[in-house]
């Protein structure tokens with residue numbers, strides 16, 4: 101299978117059959133620049149440095165002759181035609197590198213995990229997909245005008261099928277409207293993304309701490325790591341008020357069965373600000389583990405994240421190795 105090499109990052113990924121180079125990059129969670137995925141915006145233009153490529157679909161974006169002679173081409177319209185292809189292309193390194201998008205999409209379905217929690221499956225049109233990085237957020241707006249800012253729960257490797265987790269809080273009009281909908285698909289506008297993404301430093305172990313549905317943005321990150329087959333050792337500590345709130349337990353079990361590097365613990369605690377000391381003891385063990393070099397990803401309501409940070413401070417865990425998910429919009 102042909103292999104694509106990205107210059108200057110040196111990242112490599114396979115390009116299967118008639119897959120476009122852009123599709124292959126997304127499947128491998130390589131965050132190349134792009135917009136429409138259909139040959140009209142020109143945002144995915146890369147430069148061929150070595151190897152051969154083949155055009156697989158028409159594109160409307162006008163590539164100037166001089167640029168074409170230098171090797172420029174839209175990555176969404178070409179596939180690899182030699183065993184190895186080297187391309188010069190820009191990659192997003194943080195959430196700030198991703199442009200703001202506004203897409204008229206549809207809610208394909210609401211999977212009711214329980215009376216209290218639902219998984220919203222949004223699908224964008226083929227020609228207008230949502231580009232984002234793990235840990236980022238988006239705003240959903242219903243035709244009746246109700247809207248909600250939510251963390252994206254799915255892997256950036258699928259930019260068309262986007263998942264969100266929603267708690268059916270009686271005081272939340274948006275949640276009430278979605279849970280009250282009986283006919284799917286239904287239109288929805290999706291805007292974003294925003295928010296920082298966990299840095300991909302050289303850490304060898306990652307500890308994820310989440311409370312309730314705030315696990316969503318960490319799920320996005322974990323799925324990307326597992327899809328990439330990264331060498332990270334990942335441990336999840338997921339806290340919730342009640343056993344019935346662990347709505348992703350089957351998925352976590354499946355990941356644990358499939359990946360040696362993945363493990364998780366479910367912790368019932370009815371107060372997000374009161375994290376059992378067993379977690380602190382385990383964190384201390386992680387920090388002292390021979391693998392060293394641990395990063396911690398935290399996602400939860402403020403009382404939870406504050407408590408975790410205090411706990412990390414008490415064991416002198418470096419702040420530079422902590423990522424805290426935030427819903428705050430950029431000012």
Ligand code: FES
Nearest residue numbers: 135136137142176
């Ligand atoms: S992504 Fe728009 S032209 Fe390729």
